[in-house]
Amino acid sequence: MIDSGGQIVYDDLNSGYPLQADQLQAYSDQGFIHLKHVLSKETLADFGREITQAVLRREPDPKPMESRTTYEKAFLQVPNLWAENEQVKRFVFGRRLAEIATALMGTRGVRLYHDQALYKEAGGGITPFHADQYYWPLDTLSTCTAWIPLQATPLEMGPLEFWPKSHHLDLGRDLAISDQSEQLLDDLRHQDHFSLVQEPFDLGDVSFHSGWTFHHAAPNASDRPRAVMTIIYMDMDARVKAPIRAEQVNDLATWMPGVAVGGVAASPLNPVLYQRREGD
Numbered sequence: 001m002i003d004s005g006g007q008i009v010y011d012d013l014n015s016g017y018p019l020q021a022d023q024l025q026a027y028s029d030q031g032f033i034h035l036k037h038v039l040s041k042e043t044l045a046d047f048g049r050e051i052t053q054a055v056l057r058r059e060p061d062p063k064p065m066e067s068r069t070t071y072e073k074a075f076l077q078v079p080n081l082w083a084e085n086e087q088v089k090r091f092v093f094g095r096r097l098a099e100i101a102t103a104l105m106g107t108r109g110v111r112l113y114h115d116q117a118l119y120k121e122a123g124g125g126i127t128p129f130h131a132d133q134y135y136w137p138l139d140t141l142s143t144c145t146a147w148i149p150l151q152a153t154p155l156e157m158g159p160l161e162f163w164p165k166s167h168h169l170d171l172g173r174d175l176a177i178s179d180q181s182e183q184l185l186d187d188l189r190h191q192d193h194f195s196l197v198q199e200p201f202d203l204g205d206v207s208f209h210s211g212w213t214f215h216h217a218a219p220n221a222s223d224r225p226r227a228v229m230t231i232i233y234m235d236m237d238a239r240v241k242a243p244i245r246a247e248q249v250n251d252l253a254t255w256m257p258g259v260a261v262g263g264v265a266a267s268p269l270n271p272v273l274y275q276r277r278e279g280d
């Protein structure tokens with residue numbers, strides 16, 4: 001369908017996706033949820049092409065794999081594509097995913113922290129264990145990341161793997177993503193007999209995980225890139241806390257420019273993407 005402005009309308013970007021009470025409880029308990037049939041193959045094909053082209057413009061000549069660090073081998077990481085590409089902005093600003101994030105976190109609405117394309121190339125290495133919120137100077141636990149594969153992602157391609165209930169743990173929150181975080185967190189997980197959820201993703205599946213949920217990904221053993229778009233949401237009322245490490249100083253300056261410590265994280269780069277209506 002074409003709208004009055006000549007653009008294709010993607011109904012699944014902005015229509016509802018009702019969640020059941022058991023799904024909300026599962027997210028609260030486990031710190032993540034893997035949802036089926038969230039976006040259509042047509043939507044992912046069309047926007048996936050645009051996202052891939054934007055990634056290639058930003059990273060036209062990546063370093064040879066053998067000369068990269070473990071972190072660099074994990075994926076090509078290209079943030080905030082929405083700010084430079086109107087088509088990507090349509091995708092990132094889609095109401096459906098933002099409404100799901102709001103429901104899962106139980107907030108009155110969500111702002112954008114930033115988007116991030118993560119392309120694990122053929123032969124790309126592990127994504128070490130980590131929790132995203134290590135990097136974020138936010139005074140809230142209501143943060144989550146939508147992980148959106150742009151193709152079917154079998155286990156051989158290295159889909160995201162989650163450590164259930166790890167968002168309730170205090171350990172490991174001082175670890176940056178690295179060889180050390182992979183080793184230490186995996187050792188702790190085995191010592192305490194914590195399971196790991198490893199599942200393939202069908203095209204159209206989307207996962208959401210809390211900012212403090214530990215996760216990692218295996219290498220991409222296929223002959224194709226594992227193309228993924230991510231959108232990081234935060235409580236629309238979240239406030240900035242004083243950064244406690246250099247990475248948080250950088251994040252504050254980069255993703256929330258001009259916001260003072262104690263202020264609502266509402267820079268021009270952090271628009272509200274969904275807000276509940278009165279009575280909802």
